[in-house]
Amino acid sequence: MPEYFEKNEAEVTSRLPELKGDDPVMRMAPYPSGPLHIGNARMAVLNDEYVKRNNGKLILVYDDTIGSEQKKPLPDAYDLIKDGLEWLGVEWHEVHYKSERMEIYYEYGEKLLSTGEAYVCECSPKKLREYREKGVECEHRTRTTEDNLKHWKAMLKGVLDEGDAVVRIKTDMEHPNPAFRDRVLFRISKSPHPLVGEKYHVWPLLEFSWAVDDHLLGMTHILRGKDLVIEDEMEKFIWDIFHWKHAEFLHYGMLRLKEFKLSKSDFQKKLKNNELCGWDDPRTWSLQSLRKRGIQPEALRDFILDFGMSLTDIEVPASKLYAKNRELIDARANRYYFVPEPVTIALEGELETDIAEIPRHPDDPKRGNRVLEVGKIVHIPRKEYEENIGKEIRLKNLCNIQLSETKGTVTSMENKDILKIQWVPEGIECIVEMPDGSREQGLVERNFNELKEGEIVQFERYGFVRVIDEELNIVAFAHR
Template identity: 45%
Template structure:
């Protein structure tokens, strides 16, 4: 067996192909089965055609790589059960630190469109306050709540200590009256909250007498100051998951305490609510995602919009040439694992590489270029035709004019000072031992033959027609260099590979003729 393999691998591709044909040809065997993400566990009690799911982003930032899991998991189950998927903006008024921004409604919808995840309806929590108020009266009538006047610091301290608030003994009519006073503007901001009575000895302090509604006069970008009493997340969802007919709640593990709260409220009202399904926290090692930092930097103009690579937003993935399919495969590979995980970006890059390698034309790019004059460059060597892809002739070729003067990357030059190197696909030259660490040159290097030698191969750009390139890197820094003239023929949005540098994508707002050519770095 081993001998056979050795014998076969020793043959040239052509010989292999003909030998194989002589043997009757290869059977249609899937050598590399397309990675079908294994079926995820069934949703409890799910019936095809009757499943209703919902996604509830808070509009304070663009969707990022960490949110991708929410999107694709919901989409997966919606398709699996031929169900409906609702987009419900969780735009209650938030807090000083966490503000709703109207611009994000559109950004998020665009993100979903780009991901190929259609939604069956778009709703806004900020439209639903009357429903929440109506349900509030139902729980008040049950005697399950009270209006509390404690400042938040006292409230928290008492909660921690398991001490009951003096208002906890309110009668239903008293609570109802105070609730109406809240709605009618009878209290200052922070002056009163509606709290749910739970067991003050509950082992989880966070669960003790949760706040259901609070007063805020923050200006809401959609509804202004129409509402002054706002529900907190768990109450609003206890209401809406029922009102909207949601059959399964798929959410991150960070919200498990909220499940318990919702169940508690449903139990009070004698309602059977939907089951919850969770997944753990997903972090990409290289991505320090901070929605609030991104928000501030985008708004200040420090970042180049929501597609700035530093945001690790879905839009920035597209900008970098990382296909949505790659992001989807990446996130779905983690399934519904409850473990909180940290994955290196390389895993995502590998996923993308398999999809993009076969479509990206190869181009040569020299960063921090130094002009190199090849002394004795043959007069008859005036042009060379290069394949756009080493393995795929279908991607075509381009012809480059040469005249003996080239741009090479400074780092390449310095790494090979005093050595014989080869301008890839063209000619060999002897690099001088002393090379400038700054300046554009020129450097003179003697011609050393055109035969293909096993020496370091360096990418080059013909000096006469090289074109300037501005490469936006993942850290937001701009790297400058030059590329071969063929880059000019690229289309905006095209994904290319700069040989020995990495995959890049031509910025979509660049148009042919604009200099420099602007590209965004994807990954090695």
């Protein structure tokens, strides 16, 4: 096991490009609309990794500005995010909340208005977009400083409504990149905020709050997905106005999991409609859901670090993560028999024994055997039952049977080289929560009772599962 880690660490280390400069200060900026999911984990792991390798400092900044109608900050998300980060082994040295720093943004925003670098614009979103497309300046751009400050105060006071006015920075309405033309710095929102309530009516957009905070909090390196590259330019533009030193930017490409599209926005809604059964529902791919399934944080980190800082847009199958996880849990997961969709058959003929002894782990005899008491019936999986009527199969670790529609006639005890399946005599009802949210019912051997919540085991021929409720016998399916 240690060898595995050493080998892998070395490999990965050589893969991340070196940082320029010493003593890096970096940050993670989650938006608290829900727990971190597997996509957000990349941001956290890369930052953490860089900081640890270079003895730097990592700052957790909740990017909790007011968001949008579709994307609202959620009170529970703050702790869910911390919880996820801790599980991932990400260590941070400071925490900040943007919602606590509003006065700072106002201060610098007002400076830009005073120097004529920004202006209050009352164009409708539609007009703003049209002018942006055409590269035309609107009439508000030439307001006087006094006029700008007057309108700014009105915005702050709350006498204006949502959508009435915004603060825009003067870049160049003919800038070759239409996305860069006079971007919006502040806007009005009257939605209540989970931390500061309705104290503020004017909220900064991310480009501005970041330009200010990345400087004020002493950031030396900024890691972000390449979908945010335009923010680099915006931040640099603003830093230049204030004559601030530039931080270094590093980007990584877009990552998608084949099994689901990373859209955190839907989850809030689905949760409300009871389409999901909590933030750890496997369909959310939240860190909590992965933990529940028995995915090891080391496996996830390794999975993420494998992509390095590549700028390529990638779509990865979850099986890649599972392969990493299997490597970690296979040795420690004890084995049990679980029969999905059980079919009951009578056991007939001469059994030379009334118990079966089966190793808890095939590669580690020291863990001893589990014992199954054999009676007059056994339960076997429907799939194998249907496929093998009329054939001879082996009840693993017990005996060979000739299978008919209603019974299995014992043919011999010897370990024959035929299909071996798992089976249970009197089993316990067990529910398996599958990654797609469905639930599979079946019977698990009685020895399941010796398991505690949180334990990861393998149901032989079925897959790895983690016990999530030892009373009700519920397990979460990890992977094969």
